[in-house]
Amino acid sequence: MANIPSVDSVELERQAGIMQRIYELNTALSSPPLAFVDTYGCQQNEADSEKIRGMLHEMGYGFTDDEYEADLIVINTCAIREHAEMRILGNVGALVHTKRKNPEQKIVLCGCMVQQEHMIERIKKSFHQVDLVFGTHELYRFPELMDRMLSTHKGRIFEVRKIDGERVEGLPVLRQDSVKAWLSVMYGCNNFCSYCIVPYVRGRERSRAPEAIFDEARQLIDSGYKEITLLGQNVNSYGRDLGGDTDFSYLLSEINKIPGDFIIRFMTSHPKDATDRLFQTMADCEKVENHIHLPFQSGNDRLLKAMNRNYTKQSYLELVEKARSLMPDISITSDVIVGFPGETDEEFEDTLDLVRKVRFDMLFTFIYSPREGTPAAKMPDPFTREEKQRRFDRLIALHNEIVAEKQAAHVGKVARVLIDGESRKDSRGYNLTSRTSEGRLVLLKGSKELIGQFRNVLITDSTTWSLCGEIC
Ligand code: SF4
Incomplete structure (x- = not known):
């Protein structure tokens, strides 16, 4: 497989040995220590938290939703918008109270937010209650870092590497749901949309080997899961780093062949990589659900170029047409950014026009949030927050009207x-x-x-x- 290092089995066995040692210590206690795992952000983070829970379970931890009761608090953070970061920092700040009540309590931060240097500095300076910070590439080393925090190490631990990422298989998983399961098919992103922090904090695209994905899908189905959601920042580029012909359509059709009564969902699809073959595969596979999340972000071609999205309003509309020609009832959901730097009222009208034409089933609407270190954060932005809010309100009103009409059409069916x-x-x-x-x-x-x-x-x-x- 191309150029991306894998974490070898010797290293994973070493981590497993550390988990076993911590397990023996914890099970010798009169009652197991309790962990509270708090997750912010996307489904990928949810899936990572299931691995964190899986490792904690192997280390003999029980779980609680009560921060005061917890011996260990793990906060899996998100960096996608400033608002999310402020909320996380507010909640971390409040943990001084839980730690004051229980000075032995350990507080751990991980995930995308802490992969940014300015955030690490901020945590070092202002959040002294935090004991351990580890970045997105250290997830498999969680047992070793826990061991250092709990035993030998004096002082706080910061472990964040700036690397392109590694392939890691076989971490334990403790799932939250018994009906629906996340199944990551790839990690990272190569697209560098100009507003997005993800490629900087999650590294380059790393596709999992198809056999590993099929094995996990089979295990989930055998365990009674009914819905499998295949996850990746851009599932449509799955397999490019593996060489050969393996692509996302192949994954869908092979998982579709697994016997059992279950359904397949996936997210997210980048429009520039959505192909006729993908839509044909969706139409042909009876277990693949009738839905695609296809973020368009803006209906204006100048903005799409400035966003580095590599498609146009027209080519996006053609994709929608293609999808609907094969699957007339397909639901199409999307993400849209209002107030990208320099967006004029006229350019915003193109976004409204696209929304009117496509009539999305659901839109996730955001006012642009600058992310330090991204090209868009340096672009001139003469429009005020109030102007952006007015546009945002118009978009919401239009979308709500469309969705209410579409929803009402289902009554009686x-x-x-x-x-x-x-x-x-x-x-x-x-x-x-x-x-x-x-x-x-x-x-x-x-x-x-x-x-x-x-x-x-x-x-x-x-x-x-x-x-x-x-x-x-
Ligand atoms: S495709 Fe673009 S928006 Fe999506 S994660 Fe990658 S860089 Fe971010």
Whole structure:
């Protein structure tokens, strides 16, 4: 496999030995120490936290959601927007109180935010309650770093390497959900969109070997998982670093062949790499759900160029047309940035025009947030926050109107759903959540025993963000 080093089995066995040693110490205690793992950001971070939990489980830890009760707090951070970072730092700041109550408590920060030098300096200077900081490339070394923190080491530990990334297989995983599972197919990103910090903090694209992915998919299906979501920053470039013909469409069609009653989702797809072959494969594979998340970010060609996105409004519209010609009911969701540096009112109108034309099923809308170290953060930006907010509000109003219309059109229809969990208490008595093939949320009434089952439901009502249904 091309140029990307792998962490060898000797090193992984060494980490496993350290986990065993910590396990023996912890199980000799009258009760197991408790860990609180707090995760911010994307699904990739959720998947990483499942590995952190897996390693902690192997080290004999139990789990709690109570920061005061925890012997160990691990915060898996996100760097995608300034707002997320401020929230994380606020929460880390508040941990002085938990540590004051329990001076033996250990606090660990990891993930994308701490991969940035200015953040490390800030934590060193202002967050003395933090005991261990490790970067995204050190995840497999968590046992060794835990060991140093808990035993020999005096003082705080900072372990953050600036590397392109390594391939690591075989870390233990403790999953949070028993119906839906994340399955990472690749790590990192090569695209360097001008506003995005991800390639700097997560390294270059590293595709996992297809056999490792198929093995994990088989294990998940054998364990009763019903929904597998294949994860990558840009799944459409899966396999390029492996050499040969292996691509994401091949992964989808091979996983689709595994026997069993389950469904396949994936995210995220970069429009520049979405191909006819991908859409044809989606249409051909009955287990691949009828949904694609295809971030467009802006409807204006000058901005798309400044963002380094490598497609145009027209080519994006052609992709949508292609997808809908093969899968007429496909749901298309997307991300959009409002107020990219220098975006004018006229350029923003192109974004509204694209939204009107595509009629997205769901949009994740963001006001541009400068990320230190990215090219966009140095671009002149003459527009005020208030102007950007006004544009943002117009976009939301348009999108909400479209979604409400689209949702209402489902009332009276029958859909197959996967019942995936309990809903928050609802005055109308809905207590279960489910998703259609298109990813639409349908609230249902029924016994908890139904969780994990596929059922046909009659859609009886709609709101902007959910549908209500009755099991047929
Ligand atoms: S494709 Fe662009 S936006 Fe997505 S993670 Fe890579 S650089 Fe960031």
